[in-house]
Amino acid sequence: MINWSPEQPIVSIHNVHKSFGPLEVLKGVSMDIMKGEVICIIGPSGSGKSTLIRCINALNDIQGGSITLEGQEVHDEKLDKLELRKKVGMVFQQYNLFPHKTVLENVMMAPIKVLKESKVEAQKRALELIKKVRLDGKENSYPGELSGGQQQRVAIARSLAMRPDVMLFDEVTAALDPETVKEVLITIQDLAAEGMTCILVTHEMAFAREVADHIYFTDRGVIVEHGSPKEFFDNASDPRTKEFLSQVL
Numbered sequence: 542m543i544n545w546s547p548e549q550p551i552v553s554i555h556n557v558h559k560s561f562g563p564l565e566v567l568k569g570v571s572m573d574i575m576k577g578e579v580i581c582i583i584g585p586s587g588s589g590k591s592t593l594i595r596c597i598n599a600l601n602d603i604q605g606g607s608i609t610l611e612g613q614e615v616h617d618e619k620l621d622k623l624e625l626r627k628k629v630g631m632v633f634q635q636y637n638l639f640p641h642k643t644v645l646e647n648v649m650m651a652p653i654k655v656l657k658e659s660k661v662e663a664q665k666r667a668l669e670l671i672k673k674v675r676l677d678g679k680e681n682s683y684p685g686e687l688s689g690g691q692q693q694r695v696a697i698a699r700s701l702a703m704r705p706d707v708m709l710f711d712e713v714t715a716a717l718d719p720e721t722v723k724e725v726l727i728t729i730q731d732l733a734a735e736g737m738t739c740i741l742v743t744h745e746m747a748f749a750r751e752v753a754d755h756i757y758f759t760d761r762g763v764i765v766e767h768g769s770p771k772e773f774f775d776n777a778s779d780p781r782t783k784e785f786l787s788q789v790l
């Protein structure tokens with residue numbers, strides 16, 4: 542029996558070490574995320590952001606430390622990874638929708654196959670989610686008929702259809718045309734406003750400043766700085782953070 546209550550971190554990352562062969566990519570990373578918080582992870586390319594986020598839903602194993610979700614050790618060998626991934630939704634840069642299925646079918650599929658929901662139930666919920674990501678009217682379109690930003694919002698709806706407790710977003714706007722970035726960020730902002738716990742890797746500084754509760758800056762496998770958006774953007778103290786911000790702001 543796991544003793545977890547919502548006053549405790551929903552995700553707790555403690556001193557995580559991760560290597561790929563001889564390459565140590567995470568060198569003792571820690572962060573605590575409370576239910577309903579929005580966390581933005583910012584940092585140079587190759588600093589281990591994607592690796593960290595993939596450790597949270599056990600797509601990567603770890604060599605040291607611990608990660609708990611709702612008090613449960615994610616890297617426990619006995620933990621059912623499918624159960625874990627039902628609780629932790631993930632959206633990537635590539636949306637990977639099924640091209641020969643409609644928007645509605647894409648969103649309905651996993652709840653029917655994985656959650657064993659009835660077709661009627663899955664469809665009702667899919668229609669709600671499509672509306673939530675502001676794509677009502679596109680239910681019967683195919684992914685190829687949509688813009689990148691619209692497809693990414695379908696991917697978000699598809700992930701939400703699994704009723705996750707936490708959402709991971711890894712540079713979900715990085716491959717989009719600038720004019721469609723905003724609509725995806727608005728969708729994430731809507732989710733955050735509803736209280737979804739969101740962990741995002743992003744280069745969208747204005748978004749991070751506005752929406753994040755905490756910002757973490759990573760460099761070469763360590764967190765060199767973290768704080769509120771105000772502390773981070775106005776008073777960064779580490780030279781690596783300052784250097785990075787001077788290039789992107």
Ligand SMILES: Nc1ncnc2c1ncn2[C@@H]1O[C@H](COP(=O)(O)OP(=O)(O)O)[C@@H](O)[C@H]1O
Nearest residue numbers: 561564566584585586587588589590591592593
């Ligand atoms: N599956 C893998 N096998 C070997 N090396 C990897 C693998 N995934 C990532 N890496 C390496 O880990 C480092 C961090 O990568 P990544 O977490 O993708 O960084 P970021 O997302 O911050 O750009 C890089 O040096 C990358 O080449």
Ligand SMILES: [Mg+2]
Nearest residue numbers: 590591592712
């Ligand atoms: Mg990455």
